[in-house]
Structures are given as C-alpha cells and as structure tokens.
Amino acid sequence: MSFPSHPSRPIRRTASNSGDNGFIHPLSSEITSREVYEGRRDMLKLMAGGAAGAALAAFASREALAQTERPNKLAPLPGAKSAVPGAMSMEKVTDYKDASTYNNFYEFGTDKADPAKNAGTLKTRPWTVEVEGLVKKPGKYGIEDLLKLSAQEERIYRLRCVEGWSMVIPWVGYSLAELIKKVEPQGNARFVEFVTLADPKTMPFVGSRVLDWPYTEGLRMDEAMHPLTLLAFGMYGEVLPNQNGAPVRLVVPWKYGFKSAKSIVKIRFVEKEPSTAWNKAAANEYGFYSNVNPNVDHPRWSQATERRIGDGGGLFAKRRKTELFNGYEAQVGQLYAGMDLKKNY
C-alpha cells in the first residue's frame, strides 16, 4: 500500500483499507478525517438531487469512481461507474496505446495501423447527428447536446473482432436507449440504421472499392434498446480519439466489432432490416446479426478462440476460448431465444 502514489483515490483507500496491512501504517496526516469523508458524501447526495443532478454527481465523484487511469492525451470525459448489469468487466484493461493504434476504420486505410496514422484529418466539430425515419421527434442533434442528453457512464466491455482478436476497453457514454426514448420511435419502427461519415476530403480511403460508402450498420429495435448497447463519446476517461470513431460511435459488446459503427452522422428508424456495409460486401461471411459465436465459424477461419491483445506472455500467450455472445449471454441471450444462430449468423 502506497498512498502517495494513488493521489486520485485517497478517500476510498483510506476508508476501506486502513488496517489491512499490519506493517505499513498510513501517516495519521494522510487519513481523511471522518468529517471530510462524510461531508463529501453529503455533498454528493446534494448534488445528485439538484437540477443537473446526475451529471454533476458523476462529475463530483469522477475521481473516486473512475476505473481507468487517463492517458492524458485528449480532453477528459469522466463517467460514473455504470450500474447496468454486465457493464463492468473485471478483466485487465487493454493498454490505451494498443486500443488506439491497432484497430479497423477502413475510411482511413485497411491496415490496422492506418487509422491512427491517418485519422488526424477528421474534423469532429461542428458535428451533428440526424435522427430520421419512423420517429415522432426527428431532427438534427448537435454533438454538444448529445453529450448532455444523459449522464455519462464508464463501461468496461470486452471487444471481440471478427478477425479473431479481442481487447477490454473502458468506454464512456450512455445507453443508446436513452436517445431512442427521447426521439420516440413510431410503432412500426422495427430496426435502427446507423450511417457513418463518408467525407473523401478528410477520409483518404473513402472512394476505394473495398466497401460501399458510406459505411452503414443496423440493429433490431430490441437490440438497440438493450441497456448494454452503448452510444460512446469517450474511452479511458477522455473523448474518443479520431481513429476510434470520434466524436460518437456505437458499442455493441456481444457482437463482432464491425457492428459498432464509428463517427455516426445519421440514425434512421426503419421498418425493414437495413442493409449493412460488410453484409453487402460479402454476405456469406458477414451476416446482419454477427453475434459473437464460437460455434459458427467464419468461412475462412475458426471463431472458437481469440487472441487477447496485450495478454501477459506477449507473443507466446495462448489464445483464449471465445464465449457465446462474447460472454454477455446472461444479459442478451433472451433476445435470440428460439432463433437458429447458425442460420442467422
């Protein structure tokens, strides 16, 4: 136990751990006094009850609650620990460097090192997300309004790429359901389509023949409304790096990574299953659902195992077994009850 090296969480440490260690005692000057400790709690409660309650409470408690150390690269975006079941994985978080330099974002190149190299040109302000289709309240939402639409939460999700690698990433955002409830879908809206930015001026690979641009994705309404489906604005306690889909993206942790559309500009509510970018490119390889499933192989490789990026042991670390729905079966399994997952891959 070394208090000085944990300046961000002295209160928690002192309150819960004093006396745990019989050899190193905290200096009495480092122990937070009871009044201060309790006073802080009261202040938190007070703030939570106020007008901007949730947001302020999250802000005030950010240091005590934030799970992840900030890389100090971009503007901070604190989020309170999420209470959504399954939202806080206890697994070792992937290094920020790996999560921000090894990913797919084809608008910036097909190599996984390309996005970090090329996404500097992306302009994330001003930014609007247009909500259209079968909703009672369509309209254009500015990114600033979207950021404030609901309290930001930190959620630590496993991310499983269809290519067979995985990470654990602390995202910051809120359930997409919060936005959906606000815009009030009509009764016949059964699917949600996500359209992402396709700007050839700032995205050098838009126009390449790899995919049909813009990149689009889709979810069934119940999937979109599931509390684990995250509208993310940040990661690692900061706003999203451009290469990870700034300023706003989707994160659907039980589906392969490509389902989580980046840099979203349009959310459309529709009646029929929307076409999706990878499904259009190779329908036999990438289905609409694309739920993580170790029992349904990709035509060219097995999905039974995955390589966890940054796993201890590096090069020689063994691949780990992939779990059905990426380990979120308890939370999302019932969405697919009775469905043939081999057919609806």
Next chain:
Amino acid sequence: MNKLLMHPATKPVVFLLCLLPFARLAYGAFTDGLGANPAEFLIRATGDWTLRFICIVLAVTPLRVMSKWNALARYRRMLGLFAYFYVVLHLLCYSWFDMGFEWGDIAKDIAKRPFILVGFSAFVLLTPLAATSFNRAIKAMGAKRWQMLHKLVYLIAGLGLLHFFWMRAGKNNFAEVFVYAAIIAVLLAWRVWNYFANKRGKVKPASAGAVRTG
C-alpha cells in the same frame, strides 16, 4: 555487371541481404517492436517474404536472358532456398502462435479451411524442390527430370497467390494481391513468349546452361 556477380564477395553479401527481413523480425520479436499483435505480424510478414522471394527467384531467368548477365544463374538456387526458408518460418509461426502446436487442431484447420489447405499444399510442393537443390540430386535425377520437377514452382506461385487472395478476400482488400499477381503474371508470360520465340528460332534458348550453373 557479370564481373560484379562473379566477385567472390557478392554471393555472401546477397546471402546476408536475404537474411535482413528475418533479422528485423527476430529483433522486433525480442524487443516488443511488432505492434499490438506480434503473432499476426510475424505470420503475415513471413508470408509476404515467401511470396516476395518466389517473385525474385522467378525473375532470375528473364533478367538473365534479357540482360545477358549470365552470372545471375549462380544466385537462383540460393534465392529459391530463401523462399523455402521463409515459408518454413511462416508455417512455424502459424503452428506456434496461432495453433499452439496442437497438431490435431492444425490438421483439422488445414482440412477445413480452403485457404489454409491451398497454402499448405504450396508448402508441401515446395519441399521436394528444396530437397533436390544440391548438385548431387541433379546428377542423380538427370537434368531433364530435375527440370521437370522444378517446373512445379509455377504451380506453387499460383497456389501462393490464391492463398494470399483468399486471405484478403473477406475484406475485399486486393490491392497488394494484384501487385503480386501482376508481377508473377508478367514473369510467367515472359516464359510463354520466350518459348514460342525460341521455337521460331529468333531467340537463343533461355534455359541452356541454367541447370549446370545451378
């Protein structure tokens, strides 16, 4: 140029140059310099270098005939063996880092996934070529039969390309595949053209002396 190619120091220098990619990969592997997914990096890089050496070795004869640098023929065997060196590393990296040397899983993987099967077949076919690359094997087999066997390299190049194409197919990412395909197509097309040109007696035979000089 012929003089340079015949210089006793040239061959060792080329040998070391051919080892550079390996040295860079080994250095990166030990210094954590291969990015977030070092296993994938090694598997792909060794595959790339196999394909590159196949292109290089297929370029020897056209270059020799067109440039009249006949001493180039001295390098063909070594370059071919380097193609085999890198394909062995490729297979080793796959078996080790992707499959953890689980032989049962590897066998299943090869049977189940066409793109692995194609790559593995190319490796298997390349093995007798590497195994018969010393002078005594040529003598024992007879130059004609040896040459016939080594024509397999054309099939191997095609299989290697198909393996690479299939690997990239799911992502519709063919730019690099087309570069290799174009290079190999030109090198093979030159042989067809040369064959017919020889038949018409316009050009001196390209393969004369190739076997003797290795």
